[in-house]
Amino acid sequence: xxxxxxxxxxxxxxxxxxxxxxxxxxxxxxxxxxxxxxxxxxxxxxxxxxxxxxxxxxxxxxxxxxxxxxxxxxxxxxxxxxxxxxxxxxxxxxxxxxxxxxxxxxxxxxxxxxxxxxxxxxxxxxxxxxxxxxxxxxxxxxxxxxxxxxxxxxxxxxxxxxxxxxxxxxxxxxxxxxxxxxxxxxxxxxxxxxxxxxxxxxxxxxxxxxxxxxxxxxxxxxxxxxxxxxxxxxxxxxxxxxxxxxxxxxxxxxxxxxxxxxxxxxxxxxxxxxxxxxxxxxxxxxxxxxxxxxxxxxxxxxxxxxxxxxxxxxxxxxxxxxxxxxxxxxxxxxxxxxxxxxxxxxxxxxxxxxxxxxxxxxxxxxxxxxxxxxxxxxxxxxxxxxxxxxxxxxxxxxxxxxxxxxxxxxxxxxxxxxxxxxxxxxxxxxxxxxxxxxxxxxxxxxxxxxxxxxxxxxxxxxxxxxxxxxxxxxxxxxxxxxxxxxxxxxxxxxxx
Ligand code: G3P
Numbered sequence: 001x002x003x004x005x006x007x008x009x010x011x012x013x014x015x016x017x018x019x020x021x022x023x024x025x026x027x028x029x030x031x032x033x034x035x036x037x038x039x040x041x042x043x044x045x046x047x048x049x050x051x052x053x054x055x056x057x058x059x060x061x062x063x064x065x066x067x068x069x070x071x072x073x074x075x076x077x078x079x080x081x082x083x084x085x086x087x088x089x090x091x092x093x094x095x096x097x098x099x100x101x102x103x104x105x106x107x108x109x110x111x112x113x114x115x116x117x118x119x120x121x122x123x124x125x126x127x128x129x130x131x132x133x134x135x136x137x138x139x140x141x142x143x144x145x146x147x148x149x150x151x152x153x154x155x156x157x158x159x160x161x162x163x164x165x166x167x168x169x170x171x172x173x174x175x176x177x178x179x180x181x182x183x184x185x186x187x188x189x190x191x192x193x194x195x196x197x198x199x200x201x202x203x204x205x206x207x208x209x210x211x212x213x214x215x216x217x218x219x220x221x222x223x224x225x226x227x228x229x230x231x232x233x234x235x236x237x238x239x240x241x242x243x244x245x246x247x248x249x250x251x252x253x254x255x256x257x258x259x260x261x262x263x264x265x266x267x268x269x270x271x272x273x274x275x276x277x278x279x280x281x282x283x284x285x286x287x288x289x290x291x292x293x294x295x296x297x298x299x300x301x302x303x304x305x306x307x308x309x310x311x312x313x314x315x316x317x318x319x320x321x322x323x324x325x326x327x328x329x330x331x332x333x334x335x336x337x338x339x340x341x342x343x344x345x346x347x348x349x350x351x352x353x354x355x356x357x358x359x360x361x362x363x364x365x366x367x368x369x370x371x372x373x374x375x376x377x378x379x380x381x382x383x384x385x386x387x388x389x390x391x392x393x394x395x396x397x398x399x400x401x402x403x404x405x406x407x408x409x410x411x412x413x414x415x416x417x418x419x420x421x422x423x424x425x426x427x428x429x430x431x432x433x434x435x436x437x438x439x440x441x442x443x444x445x446x447x448x449x450x451x452x453x454x455x456x457x458x459x460x461x462x463x464x465x466x467x468x469x470x471x472x473x474x475x476x477x478x479x480x481x482x483x484x485x486x487x488x489x490x491x492x493x494x495x496x
Pocket of ligand 1: 264297449450
């Protein structure tokens with residue numbers, strides 16, 4: 001069932017239209033892509049299956065619209081973003097309801113995602129106005145052999161067309177975290193939403209449409225990645241790709257040309273727990289970090305390295321809290337909701353069965369109904385088990401008992417991923433040394449990994465990504481430096 005009211009103009013029959021050239025359009029393909037509700041496992045929505053020709057048109061319009069957008073005063077660009085942020089927040093209910101149906105996000109988290117997104121857009125507008133209004137003046141006589149005859153003026157200018165590809169787990173928030181920096185910096189934007197989450201994205205784009213951005217500046221192209229994915233990411237008109245998702249990002253990076261890339265890929269975020277840690281705090285963070293949105297976050301706690309002496313006590317405390325997690329549909333705000341697809345549930349189950357075969361201790365009974373997987377803590381996990389290395393993106397958290405801090409750091413750094421990690425201890429000196437030793441983009445001390453607040457730098461090492469995100473870094477990344485050098489006559493020049 002599609003939403004109505006203010007969003008009714010984005011529907012054609014029962015298929016959501018795509019957005020290009022300032023208009024909502026029906027694809028000439030005559031085909032649609034079905035979005036399956038993870039809870040009911042039945043088709044929920046349909047979106048247009050756009051063609052390569054429609055991609056070409058959107059790119060052409062984006063390229064054209066960007067030229068005058070780059071000349072639009074910065075304060076005006078900021079003003080429009082503030083307007084879009086306000087409209088987005090006004091529509092938190094219809095958009096949140098879509099998130100519940102498309103990706104089974106618990107209702108309260110779905111509404112929070114939309115509000116957080118509005119705040120992100122506003123912050124971006126303010127930050128952009130501040131940092132892009134600032135240039136630099138260099139004088140030549142600081143470099144040996146030069147006199148003071150050259151003044152170099154540098155400023156940040158836009159890249160051109162930014163292609164944004166967000167993931168299903170935060171389709172709105174991780175879309176605006178690309179859209180807003182791109183727009184404030186004077187770029188145009190082509191958005192390719194994930195299939196699960198596409199309707200939430202279309203609704204979000206509608207808010208930008210209502211705010212009155214120029215025609216062609218923003219497009220939202222829906223369709224199967226297998227049909228238009230490569231075409232989009234290798235398109236000659238694309239000047240920057242900002243992607244969040246899985247290993248597909250590595251393939252995109254290999255094929256992309258000489259353009260800046262911003263990639264947030266997977267993670268195997270480790271949690272190292274020292275003997276002096278506050279175990280109640282750790283247990284609460286494992287629940288929040290490992291099980292919120294059923295573990296479907298890049299920054300979820302994905303492996304626990306606990307010192308042997310405190311492991312039993314910790315596992316007991318976590319188990320007591322797991323028992324209180326509610327399991328069921330997202331509409332009822334359950335803590336654990338169905339994972340995004342049957343394929344994903346099967347993959348998670350494969351990891352669980354592998355751990356079972358290799359002797360892991362199940363702290364709870366393993367239970368699955370459709371895409372719903374009950375939360376599970378696996379104790380006495382060993383490095384040879386798949387769950388020790390692979391990313392489940394589900395409500396399953398493995399515990400590996402360690403004899404030394406060095407062992408925990410060694411396991412953490414053996415991962416191909418390096419997104420975030422965390423360490424729990426009351427000894428700040430040890431925490432800092434461990435943070436230095438962990439090969440991850442961020443280390444949280446005494447808290448679970450998390451991306452927010454959204455202006456903090458956010459980056460992954462190794463297979464976890466390229467570039468740094470966070471509002472300020474994203475704005476900077478979506479610009480290039482332009483210099484103009486004023487060459488003065490020689491010092492003997494007479495001013496008359
Ligand atoms: O999985 C997406 C990643 O960016 C997580 O964000 O806010 O849940 O830490 P967050």
